[in-house]
Amino acid sequence: MTNGEKPVIRLTSATHPFLEGFDAEFLAAASEGAEALELPPEAMVFHSGERARHLYLMLEGKVALEIEAPDHPRITIQTIGPREVLGWSWLVPPYTWPVDARVLKPTRVIALDAGVLERHLEAHPDVGYRFLRRLIPVIAKRLDEARIQLVDIHGT
Amino acid sequence: MGPESVAASPTSDAVPGLPEYAPRPFLLQDRRQETSDTVTLTLVPADGGTVPSFRPGQFNMVYAFGVGEVAISISGDPTRDGPLVHTIRAVGKVSTALTRLRPGDVVGIRGPYGQGWPIDAAEGKDVVVVAGGLGLAPLRPVLYELIGHRSRYGRVEIVFGARSPADLLYYSEVQEWRRRTDLRLQVTVDSADRSWYGDVGVVTQRLPDTRFDASRAVAFVCGPEIMMRFVAQALEARGLAEDAVWLSMERNMKCAIAQCGHCQYGPLFICREGPVLSYRRLKPLLAWKEL
Numbered sequence: 001m002t003n004g005e006k007p008v009i010r011l012t013s014a015t016h017p018f019l020e021g022f023d024a025e026f027l028a029a030a031s032e033g034a035e036a037l038e039l040p041p042e043a044m045v046f047h048s049g050e051r052a053r054h055l056y057l058m059l060e061g062k063v064a065l066e067i068e069a070p071d072h073p074r075i076t077i078q079t080i081g082p083r084e085v086l087g088w089s090w091l092v093p094p095y096t097w098p099v100d101a102r103v104l105k106p107t108r109v110i111a112l113d114a115g116v117l118e119r120h121l122e123a124h125p126d127v128g129y130r131f132l133r134r135l136i137p138v139i140a141k142r143l144d145e146a147r148i149q150l151v152d153i154h155g156t
Numbered sequence: 157m158g159p160e161s162v163a164a165s166p167t168s169d170a171v172p173g174l175p176e177y178a179p180r181p182f183l184l185q186d187r188r189q190e191t192s193d194t195v196t197l198t199l200v201p202a203d204g205g206t207v208p209s210f211r212p213g214q215f216n217m218v219y220a221f222g223v224g225e226v227a228i229s230i231s232g233d234p235t236r237d238g239p240l241v242h243t244i245r246a247v248g249k250v251s252t253a254l255t256r257l258r259p260g261d262v263v264g265i266r267g268p269y270g271q272g273w274p275i276d277a278a279e280g281k282d283v284v285v286v287a288g289g290l291g292l293a294p295l296r297p298v299l300y301e302l303i304g305h306r307s308r309y310g311r312v313e314i315v316f317g318a319r320s321p322a323d324l325l326y327y328s329e330v331q332e333w334r335r336r337t338d339l340r341l342q343v344t345v346d347s348a349d350r351s352w353y354g355d356v357g358v359v360t361q362r363l364p365d366t367r368f369d370a371s372r373a374v375a376f377v378c379g380p381e382i383m384m385r386f387v388a389q390a391l392e393a394r395g396l397a398e399d400a401v402w403l404s405m406e407r408n409m410k411c412a413i414a415q416c417g418h419c420q421y422g423p424l425f426i427c428r429e430g431p432v433l434s435y436r437r438l439k440p441l442l443a444w445k446e447l
Contacts, residue, residue, distance in 0.1 A: 066350070076352065077356065078361075079357060081365075102350075105353070145361050148360060149347070149357075153383040154379070
């Protein structure tokens with residue numbers, strides 16, 4: 001997504017709501033390999049089937065999660081906006097993205113390196129626990145929303 | 157007397173020469189196709205008289221002659237004298253007949269009936285309006301009122317959800333409202349193709365983005381019942397009191413004067429006590445699966 005030398009990122013608790021309350025050691029570790037990306041409309045954040053290597057913290061803009069299947073038109077199933085988090089597939093086998101993520105509006109995002117995160121969280125289980133306590137509600141919320149979509153509340 | 161305890165009766169003056177509950181002939185002046193199955197009808201009294209005033213959230217019984225009568229919310233502007241406006245989706249025999257009418261055709265109207273949105277209780281407060289699909293029709297008069305008397309209200313947050321971009325009602329008007337700087341309107345659809353650059357996701361997904369002071373806010377919610385249940389729960393979780401959340405219920409209204417019982421919902425007659433009711437009154441009933 002970027003060319004040339006990566007600018008150094010120093011994450012703080014204020015960088016994104018997902019990071020609120022984490023200690024300086026974790027923030028310093030998560031800053032390693034983190035990238036600030038500015039993505040134009042139509043850029044792909046990731047493609048379905050690719051190895052998942054990042055956790056994305058949305059700062060600005062809008063990203064569409066899209067699914068395409070044989071004999072089905074490509075559809076957008078959800079959009080993700082500022083203050084939200086995108087991408088936990090690096091934690092779940094087979095560690096590949098299940099959907100495409102396409103930029104709809106100019107987007108600023110911080111991409112955290114999943115390998116760096118994993119190493120730190122494995123070495124510090126207490127932080128790993130807090131990290132998962134922070135991530136699981138995000139996943140649960142998406143699951144709830146998917147269930148409501150499944151009910152097709154406007155379809156009747 | 158509270159808004160939930162007024163006896164059912166049409167709020168219009170009786171028309172001389174007509175029994176109080178007889179349909180009054182209205183002429184279809186204009187017909188606008190909103191979506192593939194939904195139209196907005198603009199109607200004027202065939203007798204040349206005035207259109208009865210109404211409160212946002214009230215409904216009329218609309219009679220397709222020779223077919224039947226159906227309850228339809230009023231979706232016009234209550235702040236201005238003007239024609240009667242109804243937005244109708246073709247669902248059953250009567251509503252389908254109404255959507256097929258052409259300018260010059262005549263329908264019967266009686267009403268308006270029922271308890272509307274408690275707009276007076278919203279003065280000085282933040283107002284959250286959540287509409288799903290056709291639920292925007294009974295809320296459009298609320299938006300006219302909020303916009304027409306903008307200084308009377310605090311922050312105004314609107315969330316409008318539909319199944320797909322093709323199902324969005326009042327599209328050009330919604331775009332105008334989105335451009336306003338004195339309110340915030342979020343539009344979301346359940347799914348979309350790649351030509352849609354707006355939000356995709358259920359309405360509840362947009363609620364965390366709404367900004368209001370829960371201690372001095374009211375919410376008006378209309379849409380499919382299951383959507384209203386999820387939205388009311390989400391608003392309650394944001395700190396809104398049960399009696400600050402108002403829902404518009406849809407039931408099979410037949411007589412509209414609390415006599416036939418078709419619209420009975422537990423202890424309530426929706427045509428008389430509703431269609432707009434507080435979540436405080438509805439919450440135990442919504443949890444009752446047999447109702």
